Amino acid sequence: MHNLQKKKASILALCGKGGVGKTSLSATIVKILSSDPNNKVLAIDADPAVGLSGALGIDVTKTVDDIRNELILRVESGKTTDKAEMLSMLDYEMLSAMEEHKNIAFLAIGRPEKEGCYCQVNHILKDLIASMADNFDYVVIDGEAGIEQVNRRVMEKVSHLILVSDASAKGINVVKTIKEVSDTAIEYEKAGLILNRLRSKTEYEKLVIPAELDCLGWVPEDETIRSYDIEGKSILEIDDSPAIAAVEKCLSEMGLLAHLARISHEEN
Numbered sequence: 623m624h625n626l627q628k629k630k631a632s633i634l635a636l637c638g639k640g641g642v643g644k645t646s647l648s649a650t651i652v653k654i655l656s657s658d659p660n661n662k663v664l665a666i667d668a669d670p671a672v673g674l675s676g677a678l679g680i681d682v683t684k685t686v687d688d689i690r691n692e693l694i695l696r697v698e699s700g701k702t703t704d705k706a707e708m709l710s711m712l713d714y715e716m717l718s719a720m721e722e723h724k725n726i727a728f729l730a731i732g733r734p735e736k737e738g739c740y741c742q743v744n745h746i747l748k749d750l751i752a753s754m755a756d757n758f759d760y761v762v763i764d765g766e767a768g769i770e771q772v773n774r775r776v777m778e779k780v781s782h783l784i785l786v787s788d789a790s791a792k793g794i795n796v797v798k799t800i801k802e803v804s805d806t807a808i809e810y811e812k813a814g815l816i817l818n819r820l821r822s823k824t825e826y827e828k829l830v831i832p833a834e835l836d837c838l839g840w841v842p843e844d845e846t847i848r849s850y851d852i853e854g855k856s857i858l859e860i861d862d863s864p865a866i867a868a869v870e871k872c873l874s875e876m877g878l879l880a881h882l883a884r885i886s887h888e889e890n
């Protein structure tokens with residue numbers, strides 16, 4: 623029997639200052655969520671520098687922006703003007719741009735080459751991504767530094783905004799600003815901070831975290847994450863590591879992993 627009532631996907635977007643670990647944590651989250659074979663996970667690389675595919679060991683053949691640029695060319699040359707025709711072409715192209723590995727699907731947004739307002743194309747693409755998201759239980763978006771950018775190019779709404787910072791005052795300041803901008807610019811249900819690459823619990827306890835940032839927890843500096851990155855290996859292949867366990871706790875803190883919710887926050 624078909625389940626007529628579709629479950630709404632939880633949409634997680636990660637953002638923060640450059641180099642703080644957004645891509646590594648996005649890949650780790652994809653790994654954790656997809657470890658349950660019943661979960662369908664869509665990973666979206668919204669960073670023009672395209673890093674998430676590498677962290678997940680997935681080859682990108684086509685990005686959403688490649689499709690967008692092709693369509694703009696068609697519109698400009700007068701080949702396509704009909705909206706229905708545009709939609710069916712995009713539908714097909716988007717499906718072919720999606721890479722699938724078991725219960726994980728992957729979509730790279732790419733780099734917009736054409737500046738200017740191609741509002742109709744942008745809207746259609748955003749609608750398509752949103753309707754594709756409905757086929758998944760979780761969508762994980764590895765964003766670039768500004769959440770507005772994610773919002774403008776990828777999705778109108780996220781359910782879980784995950785702010786990532788290292789221990790630096792600069793990193794924390796950046797997420798504070800992102801949170802302020804997000805409060806007015808985007809729709810989200812929950813926001814939480816993950817502090818990455820901390821050396822010890824003492825370092826975590828010494829940090830002054832602005833009251834408006836709800837801290838989900840901290841992730842230790844993890845040799846496995848570092849060496850997998852250096853060797854170009856997929857985070858999906860890591861069996862277990864301190865960083866994975868710490869990210870799991872952060873997700874359960876956000877109510878994303880009901881079965882892990884009982885894990886005590888004090889365990890560290």
Ligand SMILES: Nc1ncnc2c1ncn2[C@@H]1O[C@H](COP(=O)(O)OP(=O)(O)OP(=O)(O)O)[C@@H](O)[C@H]1O
Nearest residue numbers: 640641642643644645646819842843844847848851
């Ligand atoms: N917990 C961790 N332990 C050890 N190394 C880490 C950890 N998290 C991230 N790194 C390393 O830090 C570097 C930057 O991480 P990553 O690429 O995930 O950051 P980013 O925020 O996505 O960067 P960018 O802004 O350039 O996209 C990488 O070399 C990665 O392997």
Ligand SMILES: [Mg+2]
Nearest residue numbers: 644645669673
């Ligand atoms: Mg990155």
